[in-house]
Each structure stands twice: as C-alpha cells, then as structure tokens.
Amino acid sequence: MRVVKPKDRSKRGRKNRYIPNLAAAQFKPTEDWSVEKARREYQKAVFNKGVDRIVFRDCVKEMGKLPEESVDVIIADPPFGLSFTGKESMYNRDDRFVRDGYQEIEGDYEEFSRSWILQLPRIMKDTGSAWIFSGWTHLREILNTINESGLMLVNHIIWKYPFGVFTRRKFVTSHYHVLFLVKSSKYYFNRIAHYPLDIWEINRTYRRGEMKNGTKLPEELIARCIEFTSRPGSLILDPFMGNGTTAVAAKGTFRHYLGFEVNKSMDAVIETNLGLIKLGEFYVPYGDRSDELVTRARQRYGLDPEKSRIEV
Numbered sequence: 452m453r454v455v456k457p458k459d460r461s462k463r464g465r466k467n468r469y470i471p472n473l474a475a476a477q478f479k480p481t482e483d484w485s486v487e488k489a490r491r492e493y494q495k496a497v498f499n500k501g502v503d504r505i506v507f508r509d510c511v512k513e514m515g516k517l518p519e520e521s522v523d524v525i526i527a528d529p530p531f532g533l534s535f536t537g538k539e540s541m542y543n544r545d546d547r548f549v550r551d552g553y554q555e556i557e558g559d560y561e562e563f564s565r566s567w568i569l570q571l572p573r574i575m576k577d578t579g580s581a582w583i584f585s586g587w588t589h590l591r592e593i594l595n596t597i598n599e600s601g602l603m604l605v606n607h608i609i610w611k612y613p614f615g616v617f618t619r620r621k622f623v624t625s626h627y628h629v630l631f632l633v634k635s636s637k638y639y640f641n642r643i644a645h646y647p648l649d650i651w652e653i654n655r656t657y658r659r660g661e662m663k664n665g666t667k668l669p670e671e672l673i674a675r676c677i678e679f680t681s682r683p684g685s686l687i688l689d690p691f692m693g694n695g696t697t698a699v700a701a702k703g704t705f706r707h708y709l710g711f712e713v714n715k716s717m718d719a720v721i722e723t724n725l726g727l728i729k730l731g732e733f734y735v736p737y738g739d740r741s742d743e744l745v746t747r748a749r750q751r752y753g754l755d756p757e758k759s760r761i762e763v
C-alpha cells in the first residue's frame with residue numbers, strides 16, 4: 452500500500468509573493484461611469500409611478516401604495532421620539548431659520564417603528580438596500596423591529612460629527628448610528644473606495660441663512676450611502692424627507708428620488724434646496740476621486756491609474 456505523507460505546509464512559500472500596498476495600488480471600483488455615461492443612465496431610466504417628487508402625506512399610508520420590488524435604495528431618518536422641535540436653544544442655532552411643524556412621534560416608539568420598517572422588504576428590489584439613521588436613545592426599538600422585518604444588517608456604521616450639545620455630568624454625544632440593511636444576498640454593492648471603514652467622519656453643514664428644519668443631515672453623508680449601493684438612474688426613496696437632503700443628494704449624483712413628508716411647510720424649503728444644485732453636480736467618476744492610500748501606493752510603484760496592474 453502506498454503511503455501518502457502529509458505535506459509539510461511550513462516549508463511551502465506563499466502562493467503569491469507579498470507586495471505591500473498592492474491592493475491599494477491596483478484599486479478599481481466594481482463599476483464606474485464617466486459623467487456623460489452617468490447622465491445617459493439617468494435619462495434612460497423608466498418607472499411605473501411618477502418619480503422626482505415629494506408627496507406631502509404620511510409615509511406609513513403612502514408606502515403601502517408603492518408597487519412591490521420597486522425601490523433600489525431607501526434612506527430613512529425618522530423622527531427622534533424626543534419631543535424635539537429643532538428650535539432648542541441648546542443646539543446653538545439661529546431659530547429664525549428653523550421651520551415650524553416638525554412632526555414628532557406621540558406614543559410608543561417601537562409601534563411607530565413597526566408601522567414603517569415592516570413595509571420595507573415588500574417595496575425593496577432583491578438587489579436593494581435600506582439605510583436607517585438613528586440616535587442611541589431609540590436604537591433598541593429600531594434593531595428589534597429590523598429583526599422582526601427579516602432584513603439583514605450588513606454594517607452598523609457610526610457617523611462621527613465634530614459637534615455636540617454641551618453637557619455637565621456626562622459625555623457629549625457626537626455620533627449617530629447608520630444601519631446598512633439588505634433584503635437578500637443579491638444586494639448591489641459598488642466598492643467605490645479601496646478601504647471603506649465603518650466609521651465615517653463627516654461635518655455637519657450649515658449654510659448661512661438657509662431655511663431648514665432643525666435636523667438636516669449632510670448631503671455628503673447621504674450621497675455616500677447612495678453611491679455605494681446604487682447605480683446612476685436608480686430610484687432612491689426617503690419616507691421622512693425633512694429638508695429634502697436625500698432628493699438633493701440623489702439629483703446631485705444622477706439618481707431619481709421619491710419622498711414623503713407630513714410637514715407641508717417644508718415644501719418651499721425643499722424647492723429652494725433642490726434649485727440650488729444642478730443635476731449630477733456632486734458626481735465625479737469614482738476612479739477619479741482622490742484617495743490618499745491609493746495615490747501613495749501608486750506613486751510607490753510608479754503606476755499610471757489607467758494601467759494599474761503590477762506584474763507579479
């Protein structure tokens with residue numbers, strides 16, 4: 452009988468020679484579009500229901516009317532459940548610019564979360580994703596409801612902002628939770644950055660004299676969610692549109708949007724914010740964006756970004 456000796460793995464070398472920063476030097480996004488191609492994708496997208504509009508009604512009722520599997524990405528930043536009006540002086544804002552009518556939650560936060568989160572899987576495409584924003588106070592109720600919905604949590608991202616409400620006997624909160632959820636393993640993910648970490652440091656932006664309700668997210672934050680999980684021409688839904696930040700981020704990145712908002716007085720604010728940006732204004736082909744790690748690695752190997760392959 453022939454005896455086969457087990458191979459001594461310790462004597463074998465690595466299959467591929469280790470080259471420092473090779474992956475960074477050779478980085479390519481999964482998919483990429485020139486500005487003109489992205490614009491064409493945007494123009495040729497066809498939808499059953501009217502898009503690029505905000506419906507000033509309760510999202511709980513309106514989402515029930517959307518067709519099954521019709522949405523690529525959901526961006527949802529629900530009310531905090533903290534009797535917040537956005538005018539609180541502790542937020543150190545000039546409240547002449549803060550609109551009235553921010554709709555808070557009365558009653559049980561988990562019941563409210565169930566009323567909208569449980570609707571998401573039906574309207575999401577199999578390739579789709581949902582991004583839910585939450586402070587830590589009601590995170591538990593949101594996570595419980597996600598569990599019940601059957602959506603899968605892919606990443607629990609922390610958005611860190613260099614701003615917080617002054618406190619005397621506790622730490623200043625300067626982060627937010629961003630939950631990246633999908634419906635199936637077929638979800639679309641475009642790795643548009645070489646090494647995307649799950650802590651995002653993005654400043655809150657305040658333009659002088661801009662009208663808003665007091666809870667505006669930065670466009671950069673929403674554009675990041677949109678660009679990693681959709682293509683130009685995709686449909687982005689925001690059930691709690693607020694200042695129209697998702698609409699602005701979608702328009703700025705060649706995506707279509709649909710939104711709901713109960714506070715009718717935000718209509719003029721959203722119109723103004725949308726009027727301030729041009730279609731595709733934020734869009735830069737992903738391969739052309741500056742990435743320090745990638746640039747340094749390419750310099751190290753003297754690589755041209757167009758032909759970023761190293762013969763090993």
Ligand SMILES: C[S@@+](CC[C@H](N)C(=O)[O-])C[C@H]1O[C@@H](n2cnc3c(N)ncnc32)[C@H](O)[C@@H]1O
Pocket residue numbers: 508509510511528529530531552553554555664666667668669690691692693694695696697711712713714
């Ligand atoms: C936290 S804010 C969203 C802010 C938004 N992300 C932005 O950047 O401007 C939540 C918004 O949801 C709205 N809202 C509350 N309940 C709603 C409901 N049932 N349907 C639609 N909008 C609702 C509030 O009036 C408020 O404008």
